[in-house]
Amino acid sequence: MGATMVEKILSSHALDRQLRAGDVVVASVDFAMVHDGRAGNALKMIEKMNAKALPFAHRAAFVVDHFSPPPNAEAANTHAAMRSFAAAHGARLYDVGSGICHQVLPEGGHFTCGDIVVGTDTHSTTYGAFNALGTGVEGTDLSAVLATGKAWFRVPETIRVELSGRLAPGVWAKDITLHMLRRLGAEGANYRALEYVGSAVEAMAIDDRMTLANHAAELGAKAAILEADAKTEAWLQAHGAAAPRPVRADADAHYAEVIGIDAGSLAPQVARPHHIDQAVSVAEAGTQRIDLALIGTCTNGRLDDLRQAAAVLRGKRIAPGVRMIVTPASRAIYLQALREGLIETLAQAGASVEPAGCGTCVGITGKLIAGDGEVIVSSANRNFKGRLGNPRAQIWIASSATVAASALTGVLTDPRGVAGGDWRVQ
Amino acid sequence: MSAPSSSDLIRGPAHLLGDDVNTDLHCSTKYLPGKDNAFVAARAFEDLAPGFAQRFEPGGIIVAGANFGINSSREQATHVLKLLGCAALVARSFGRQFFRNCINNGLPVVECTLTGLDEGDAIEIDLARGCVRAGGVEHAVPPLPAEVRAILAAGGLHAFLHAHPDWRL
Missing domain, CATH: 3.30.499.10 (Aconitase, domain 3)
Structure with missing residues (x-):
């Protein structure tokens, strides 16, 4: 054998x-x-x-x-x-x-x-x-x-x-x-x-x-x-x-x-709060308002994640009232994103950019980013209740492309429905 | 295989918990910065079973359902259980990292589905033979490998390595 x-x-x-x-x-x-x-x-x-x-x-x-x-x-x-x-x-x-x-x-x-x-x-x-x-x-x-x-x-x-x-x-x-x-x-x-x-x-x-x-x-x-x-x-x-x-x-x-x-038949997915395995397609999730959009972490804070987000947000602004935080996974990624103009694109769109690291992934790091009842869509890996420090916040998990498309519209959005959302690595 | 030793036989009263007990939330300081293990031990599993830590006497055995210790890479959860005086854990399944941390800290963990027990029922675990006796029924479980039993018998990985610096049994 x-x-x-x-x-x-x-x-x-x-x-x-x-x-x-x-x-x-x-x-x-x-x-x-x-x-x-x-x-x-x-x-x-x-x-x-x-x-x-x-x-x-x-x-x-x-x-x-x-x-x-x-x-x-x-x-x-x-x-x-x-x-x-x-x-x-x-x-x-x-x-x-x-x-x-x-x-x-x-x-x-x-x-x-x-x-x-x-x-x-x-x-x-x-x-x-x-x-x-x-x-x-x-x-x-x-x-x-x-x-x-x-x-x-x-x-x-x-x-x-x-x-x-x-x-x-x-x-x-x-x-x-x-x-x-x-x-x-x-x-x-x-x-x-x-x-x-x-x-x-x-x-x-x-x-x-x-x-x-x-x-x-x-x-x-x-x-x-x-x-x-x-x-x-x-x-x-x-x-x-x-x-x-x-x-x-x-x-x-x-x-x-x-x-x-x-793989070719898969559509963009989101995990519902507060369970990572309660995943549905973005379409199945229905209309869901968001308050915070997060891109980063060891799961999805890499250069191609920032490229996905920049492709969606280039020359546009995120929806009024939405806060977006981007955390490059490493300094090398941060520097390359600067060279490619991705950081400028994201900042002009209204995103805040954090120093490289685990950033907003978990609520033990001294940052509390969400208020009671606020809805977060994040490219991180975990969404159990209280993960971001406030058990009264809701966390949805999605790809960076979906997070960026949702930041743009203010509701959970399939990236394939917005310009640039179909960006892929050549 | 090493010879069976007295440490392979564990007896104690059952203390019941359910499925999906997340030790990150219920017996570590992950979300309690600045608190110590003694603080957590005095309140361990309080939300799941009120008065649990007060009832628990050294030598007790925790009996739980599926996925005990999930999400927890924190070794501290096992240190808290040792502080409580937990003699062993029996559950339908364990979080992988938690299972490993228990063995490294000399805390026997046995995968076995026990149902219909009352709080305080007598449990007997034979690690070498691979069986758990509870409520008059004997349940066969996969015996722990000799290497793992040797770490448990020594009281944990550090003690094992002091006795066997080359890792050989």
Whole structure:
């Protein structure tokens, strides 16, 4: 019997045998990430572990993204501790304004195809866009990785998702995930890995592939992994990553489930408040007023997201009364967006632009952006009650194109119905 | 396989919770900045089961439904349960990260659907054999792998690695 991509990657890092789903294994880890939201606990666990040395700390990045810039002394003190630790142990530090961990790790060339990357964040699945095994861990695991270079894993069963056809203009990877959530439910892939394959994935640019892998976290997935192709390898090479060791599943690999989706037939989707799996098409949502439009986060704050928004809003103004906030996922994206005139376009349309980072994704970052009864449409990944700090606000989740089209009209709007809403990567 | 040890056998009274218990909301400080674990432990699950933390005595076993600990990458939720004195958790399913955090912190987690129990009913868990006894019924569950039981028996991943720095059993 053949092996899935995740079985192959874990086997190659455990060295002893061909692993199968259900096995528990100790595997070497190629790179580790800690962000400021969890650095307090991670540093506490490192101290508690009391290891003689941390010889693998140089294979870790400490990323200041959740509280960037810090809204209070507690966060600022955590940042200071991260700086001290990184300097003392040779870890890489990404400071205020560098960007979101899941964006700066690939941009920094810290891993390549076939690697295992762990991070103190559920959206560490993002690294699977580059044919790596990325998964979330917490402080105790992290301390063990820094001391021993290893972690234990249960080899997950895999769901293979075959995306045939090609997404229509105005429809994005976000819409695929919302469709999957509607189909499988919010924890429908709990403990499992997802393999996304097919012509629709091949046609996607890297930014959209990252959305697909990232957003698998909302399905409860342990990992989401895509095949590598010439686009993947060119991207990794351009960002200074090590030579890729691409992994493909065997034709006779065993899957827990195989799901086929005709990507070409999908319409833009939105998730209703307060459940990410209550997804419907924008048309099915009916007429819904919005007060706030947010573009950003590790799910949809990339260059192609800003390009989608700028294509819709070029030379126009957002609807009266609507507030729009745009947060580039990294400084590199911010700079490129400046060069392309995207920031100017969005600012002239009435959007506010924040420094690169997690921005308005979650209500723990010291920003309260919505009042009672206000309606938000966001390109983020989670919409449970109170996510943005006010349980009396409602959060809808959609693609950046849908968010921009809705900001323009003041009601939830299918981007295909507005000029520029059919922009796609050439 | 390592030999069965006394730590593989756990007995205690059931404390019941339902489906989709989100530990981010109900037993961590994610939305309570500036509060500590003791503060959260004293109010753990208060919205779901009033008086839960006051009733809970060390050695108790939490019995829940599907998706216990979802959304929670926060290890702190397990630290709070340890502060409460929780001896083990039995649920139909767990959030992935929460499951992992429990093992790393020496807190046994068992996937098993238990229904028709009353608060305080006696539960017995045999981790090595893979069974849960409750209300006079024995439920077979997939036995935890030896590697995981070794981490639990040591009291968590740190203690395990101090005893086995090379990760070998």
